[in-house]
Amino acid sequence: MINVGVLGATGAVGQRFVELLADHPWFHLQTLTASERSAGKPYEKVVNWRLETPFPDEIGDCIVSPTTVEAVADLDIVFSALPADIARSLEAEMADAGLIVCSNASSHRMDPTVPLLIAEINPDHTGLIDVQHDRGRDGCIVTNPNCSTIMLSCSLAPLLPHGIRDVKVATLQAISGAGFDGIPGMAICDNVIPYIGSEEEKMSEEPRKILGTFNGSEIEPITFPISASCNRVPVIDGHMLSVWVEAECGVEEAKKAFENWAAPFSGLPTQPDKTLHIFSQPDRPQTRLDRNLGDGMTVSIGRIREGIRYTAMGHNTIRGAAGSSVLNAELLKKKGYI
Structure with a gap:
């Protein structure tokens, strides 16, 4: 099983990530991160679940972690629902530390070495991951578009x-x-x-x-x-x-x-x-x-x-955000990057 986490798990897109990953056949949702005021508390106590689907009870007692590199160091993939200003440096640090970062944030979309990926439309753009590796990055950043x-x-x-x-x-x-x-x-x-x-x-x-x-x-x-x-x-x-x-x-x-x-x-x-x-x-x-x-x-x-x-x-929050990012991660597995 591939261990994954969600960065910014309490917001609108973060909740969509949790919904899609809670019972995923390939990915084990292990870590949820949020702000310092939520860290250390069970997810069910800090999230105001606003989706139309039922709250995934199996995730409810997961203790929320702070959004740091150290908190996700043992994962294979992190799915980022972070605000762009926070994502810019933090996602790069996580990728440099060896994590695969599948991001919904806009911070790195136009970086020439980062795939701006819609899995069914431009799957060959995953080749930019090799460019990142060639430039010394142990992990990688993959973004989905606006x-x-x-x-x-x-x-x-x-x-x-x-x-x-x-x-x-x-x-x-x-x-x-x-x-x-x-x-x-x-x-x-x-x-x-x-x-x-x-x-x-x-x-x-x-x-x-x-x-x-x-x-x-x-x-x-x-x-x-x-x-x-x-x-x-x-x-x-x-x-x-x-x-x-x-x-x-x-x-x-x-x-x-x-x-x-x-x-x-x-x-x-x-x-x-x-x-x-x-x-x-x-x-x-x-x-x-x-x-x-x-x-x-x-x-x-x-x-x-x-x-x-x-x-x-x-x-917009499924195909236009979290769903596309999860599909991108599935494509990376299919292509052997995970």
């Missing part, structure tokens, strides 16, 4: 062979993306907020790396421009994207590209039967109805029209 970037990149992957020239995207992003205490109720009820700090920059930059080509030593990024406009809406879970793509194909070719695309591998525990689900109904996907497809790991695409225009949607 939540909306994951939905966008999954939807663009089938269109890459059709000569994408330009991408524009407008997002309608759920409030859980800001964390449990991120947006006051009076601010979001009966409201749409047309700004999410640094989100548009992430969506413009991260897909270039994800969809780029690994040449054996570095990522050669894609060159077409991506313009994003991001909005927060009063939905609990599920990010929806309206996407406009200029490409060297018509709408029928685009539909076939979406329908015929398949993941390059299968059989990982967190992997859905279908990474992409294509809707033909004119009013789908919808966040409430479709965010939990594939146990929250499927990205839905619908309203494919001339332009090329379409709607994409996915569960």
